[in-house]
Amino acid sequence: MDIGPINIIEKSDSKVYQVDFTLKEQAQQLWFEVSHCPSISLTNNADSALLALLLPAMLAKEDIHIKDAVSERLLFNLNGPYQSLVLQQIPFLNRINISAERCSSQVAAGEGVISGFSAGIDSFSTICDYFAEHSPKQLKITHLLYNNVGSHGVGEERLFKERYQQLRTTANKWDLPFIMVNSNMDDFYGKVLDFQLTHTIRNAAVPLLLQNHIAHFLYSSAYSYHDVFVGPSYDMAYSDLFSLPLMSTESLQSHSVGSEYSRIEKTLKVAQSEYSYEVLDVCVKGDSAxxxxxxxxxxxxxxxxxxxxxxxxxxxxxxxxxxxxxxxxxxxxxxxxxxxxxxxxxxxxxxxxxxxxxxxxxxxxxxxxxxxxxxxxxxxxxxxxxxxxxxxxxxxxxxx
Incomplete structure (x- = not known):
């Protein structure tokens, strides 16, 4: 698989990060369209593309060569530790080699803190902890993120936009920028690499687009410390505590947060937030928002x-x-x-x-x-x- 170079396109109301690549000797294109963030520029390195396409390449047993710059730290971790971890969780994948024409260890000056907000129990719990008076300054949420990387099922595009609009009112009440990111990433995963099996790496690829301005990505955990493990599983979330640091770069640190709570403790905490009475969204099968x-x-x-x-x-x-x-x-x-x-x-x-x-x-x-x-x-x-x-x-x- 050859990836790159990266192309950034400025539209009137959005920015597009796109990259051509080959998979199984066929020319393909991966894109991310980022909206509702006029003051944020997209990174022009290949970090997001590499993370998004790693598992499809491992499934196809194809080495990756990047025709652009990539984080030295990310390249090292994805070549070694991360593949060792993900092969334990998804044993039918294959170990591959990743190379790049240029590596960068440059640290961006971003100080922002971003977290996904789907209005589920986990993401609301993260808001309660990291967007409050008691939150540590360096980890207090400054931006919210809403992605379309495969989680919306039937009616994916329509549901994605409906759900974003429904949640935007709440984000506005908090006076937080609510960034919407659409992508065709899901097209390259197929049924074998379904969303629940691969959601962490899919979602972790998105904030890397914003690492010129964002220093920390908070990914809401699904499981408590008592339940996490590395091994064969239907849900990648079981290993988030171990995998997310390996998806970090010199500029952006990815964290799994919330494993100190059981799901019941999170639910009871969220039930104290009046905002949740209006927008709590936990459904996986609905065909509407x-x-x-x-x-x-x-x-x-x-x-x-x-x-x-x-x-x-x-x-x-x-x-x-x-x-x-x-x-x-x-x-x-x-x-x-x-x-x-x-x-x-x-x-x-x-x-x-x-x-x-x-x-x-x-x-x-x-x-x-x-x-x-x-x-x-x-x-x-x-x-x-x-x-x-x-x-x-x-x-x-x-x-x-």
Missing amino acids: NNCSHCDKCLRTLLTLDLAGKLELYKERFDLAVYYQHKQHFIAKLLISDDPLLKEIVVWAKQIGQPFAIKHYLDAYCLLLKGLPKQLLVELKKPVKKILGAVGLYQAKQYY
Whole structure:
């Protein structure tokens, strides 16, 4: 994969960072369009492009050569430590070599602090800690960021713009610049490298566009210190504490923040913010800039608020009738789940004197029995595949 050189295009209401590259001997173009930041210039080095295209190159088993300047620190970390880490998390990737025509160790004079704001529990929790009177001056948020790098699902472009406009009112109340970044990055990841598996590196590529002015990027953690690890997983967030420093440059430090809290602690903290009553957005399945009230993330948040006696505060953001329709089945699901974010709700409910009823456990048992045949079939297939593989009659699927 050849990347570069970088081209910056100034439009009337936005700035575009674009770069041509080759992948599987086909010419491609990656672009980022940055809006609502008239006083900020984009960096003209290849740091963002390198970070955005690293995993697609590792999937294709193609070495990268950059025909432009890149951060010396970033190049070193992506060639060594970061690949060692990500290969543990996504084992079907391949180690590659990265080279560049020029390296730079220059430090920009930026002092800004930026954080993504999606109005979810994690990002609201970060606002509570890093945009407050008690926040340390060097880490107090000065800018907010809203990206389109693959998280908006069906109706991606439309939802991205709808959600940005909905959140902009709140950012204006805080008097914070709210930068919108659209990109075609998702086009190069495919189904194998889905968003949840790769969201950290996708989002970390964006603030590097702004490192002439931004010194710190705060990425809201999903998991507590108790739950983080490096290893095979469906969610890249489990390793954010270790990976984000490796995506930093001489000018911009990337941080994972918020792992000192459990998800329940974050939710209770966010429920003290009146701003969240107007714009809290936790949904992963809605086709509009609202919460569907029945996906797992909506139900997890609503059940926590319900147990805490805070549910009515969010009646404008959720359809509580829909929540009540799905509540009992969701409780059964969480009682048999291995997800740490669901298991902690079970423990907490007991701690606050609201343990789930025997009926819920019976429903959970029935749900478990219902899923046993499918799970048993999966387990039975494993030794059969191993035997067939040993005699050359089966080959595990390879992703290239």
